[in-house]
Amino acid sequence: MKILIIDDEKSLRYMLGEICKYAGWDFVPAENGKVGLDIFQRENPDVVVIDYHMPEMDGFQTLMEIRKLNYHVPIIILTVDERQEIADQFINEGATDFALKPVKAPDIIARIQLHIRLTNMQETKEKHEEVFATKGISKKTLQHIANYMQSLDQPASVDKIAKDIGLAYPTVYRYIMHLLENGQARQVTSYQKIGRPKMLYQWYTN
The missing domain is CATH 3.40.50.2300 (Response regulator)
Structure with a gap:
């Protein structure tokens, strides 16, 4: 210095x-x-x-x-x-x-x-x-999605999260990917009786 x-x-x-x-x-x-x-x-x-x-x-x-x-x-x-x-x-x-x-x-x-x-x-x-x-991430939107995910009792799909908070699917998906990259969310695979496995997401707490 x-x-x-x-x-x-x-x-x-x-x-x-x-x-x-x-x-x-x-x-x-x-x-x-x-x-x-x-x-x-x-x-x-x-x-x-x-x-x-x-x-x-x-x-x-x-x-x-x-x-x-x-x-x-x-x-x-x-x-x-x-x-x-x-x-x-x-x-x-x-x-x-x-x-x-x-x-x-x-x-x-x-x-x-x-x-x-x-x-x-x-x-x-x-x-x-x-x-x-650079990543096109809004702090306000990120906090809104993070608050919602923290309130969930169980993992939810991007579709459900988008519907509940009133944002477009692509927007929610991009923000959830950002949270995953930063270790603040985790992905859970839900195996269905019929069809492909479904990806669910939840807030990650150590």
């Missing part, structure tokens, strides 16, 4: 770099917003830490420029200003978090870890949504 540290104070850049080393993260320091913006485009960091009061480009300007390039990367703002309106303004402009100086290692490490986890969760969610879209 790579952390971009944008702060005009050399001592604070050094301290934050040591904190990153302690946490096992790579870091890239920048002495002002313009340099930080160039590094951001080149290095593609996982988290950005920005000081509020800086020459060249202050924290607000740097934040807004980075957000033009990337809307999702976590951005943590550092400042000695404790006014709530300042924190609110940063959050409204796209900051992910707001931390007061003097920086304390346990606090900044916890904040970075939290936002990395949240980002990973969001990326996982988006990947799942991409899979659903």
Whole structure:
């Protein structure tokens, strides 16, 4: 994981770099917003830490420029200003978090870890949504069929399920196949006295 540290104070850049080393993260320091913006485009960091009061480009300007390039990367703002309106303004402009100086290692490490986890969760969610879209699966319809199957006392045919929930046979069949692939449903063979065996389906519980 790579952390971009944008702060005009050399001592604070050094301290934050040591904190990153302690946490096992790579870091890239920048002495002002313009340099930080160039590094951001080149290095593609996982988290950005920005000081509020800086020459060249202050924290607000740097934040807004980075957000033009990337809307999702976590951005943590550092400042000695404790006014709530300042924190609110940063959050409204796209900051992910707001931390007061003097920086304390346990606090900044916890904040970075939290936002990395949240980002990973969001990326996982988006990947799942991409899979659903690729397969033409609607979450709402899938949940509707799953709820119905969970309510059944015994296996049912695709025809019965389709009739009971008011959906077309091909649609129900496709969703049940999806549930089978994901191990959420199972197929049961019902042998008839006359004719071919009939395929029935039920919700799978371990």
